[in-house]
Amino acid sequence: MKLDSVLVLSAVALSASARPFNLARRDVDPSLIPEFGVQPGVNPTGTGDCDGIPNAQGVPIKIPCICPPDRATFIADLNANVAAGHAVNNTGVQVTFPTDNSKASQLARITAATITLQNLRGPGVGCPQAATTFGAQAAAIQAGTAASAPAPVSSATPASAPAAPAAPAAGGVDPALVPEFGVQAGVNPTGTGDCDGIPNAQGVPIKIPCICPPDRATFIADLSANVAAGHAVNNTGVNLSFPTDNSKASQLARLNAATITLQNLRGPGVGCPQAATTFGAQAQAIQNS
Numbered sequence: 001m002k003l004d005s006v007l008v009l010s011a012v013a014l015s016a017s018a019r020p021f022n023l024a025r026r027d028v029d030p031s032l033i034p035e036f037g038v039q040p041g042v043n044p045t046g047t048g049d050c051d052g053i054p055n056a057q058g059v060p061i062k063i064p065c066i067c068p069p070d071r072a073t074f075i076a077d078l079n080a081n082v083a084a085g086h087a088v089n090n091t092g093v094q095v096t097f098p099t100d101n102s103k104a105s106q107l108a109r110i111t112a113a114t115i116t117l118q119n120l121r122g123p124g125v126g127c128p129q130a131a132t133t134f135g136a137q138a139a140a141i142q143a144g145t146a147a148s149a150p151a152p153v154s155s156a157t158p159a160s161a162p163a164a165p166a167a168p169a170a171g172g173v174d175p176a177l178v179p180e181f182g183v184q185a186g187v188n189p190t191g192t193g194d195c196d197g198i199p200n201a202q203g204v205p206i207k208i209p210c211i212c213p214p215d216r217a218t219f220i221a222d223l224s225a226n227v228a229a230g231h232a233v234n235n236t237g238v239n240l241s242f243p244t245d246n247s248k249a250s251q252l253a254r255l256n257a258a259t260i261t262l263q264n265l266r267g268p269g270v271g272c273p274q275a276a277t278t279f280g281a282q283a284q285a286i287q288n289s
Ligand SMILES: *[C@@H]1O[C@H](CO)[C@@H](O)[C@H](O)[C@H]1NC(C)=O
Pocket: 076, 077, 078, 080, 081, 088, 089, 116, 119, 120, 121, 122
């Protein structure tokens, strides 16, 4: 899997460098550009807002539905900023994109990506950082817990880096403490892969992928793996915990852990939307209790 993506990235790099246009200006290596970790268009409110990363309570931060941008457009804008040495749309803000594997350089690349994101359409006019996991990625780099850089690195991989995901801890979390989805998968299919999730404020069901929510046994296994790791196995910058007592804070932490698991089922930010569950209403009810 990892090897596949390295091969794909090298193939992209080769075909890119074969294009005569790119000989004029040296574009940055796309594999060094942080992934957004968030999908645009999740759980639209109908007023232009969609779900970004969850806040501390596990409730998604609202972001414009057009965020994060298309990755190809973003890479073109980042390249323009790096070539200029500053944000083209905010000339007072310097941009550098060092390519080595040091902490400082990894953080500088996240900063360059953040500046590009926040000035996509003019000075300070772009997408919020909550449209990405850049914050969590930076925290993981600072803490030294980031996954090794995707660029081919021969000797810099720490010996402790896990070669394969750890097996789920025997036992796992107590299923009775795992919040119920409250939504059935596969209701009212449109024929294009969308089904009904929870209703929006107008009572109209929000469309969700028909495969959401996932099978509960699979979900509990993924949640157990994340809890055992202390973070989302598929999004290592996002920590979670699953305290078992009955306090409000612990109940909310469990909903948060369930939400993070749900949203990273198949990769960083790739999973099911919160609208495939009643987790939001459950968190609200706990907060109001
Ligand atoms: C600058 O803003 C314009 C629109 O105002 C946009 O088309 C362009 O892509 C932006 N450039 C960069 C480098 O962000």
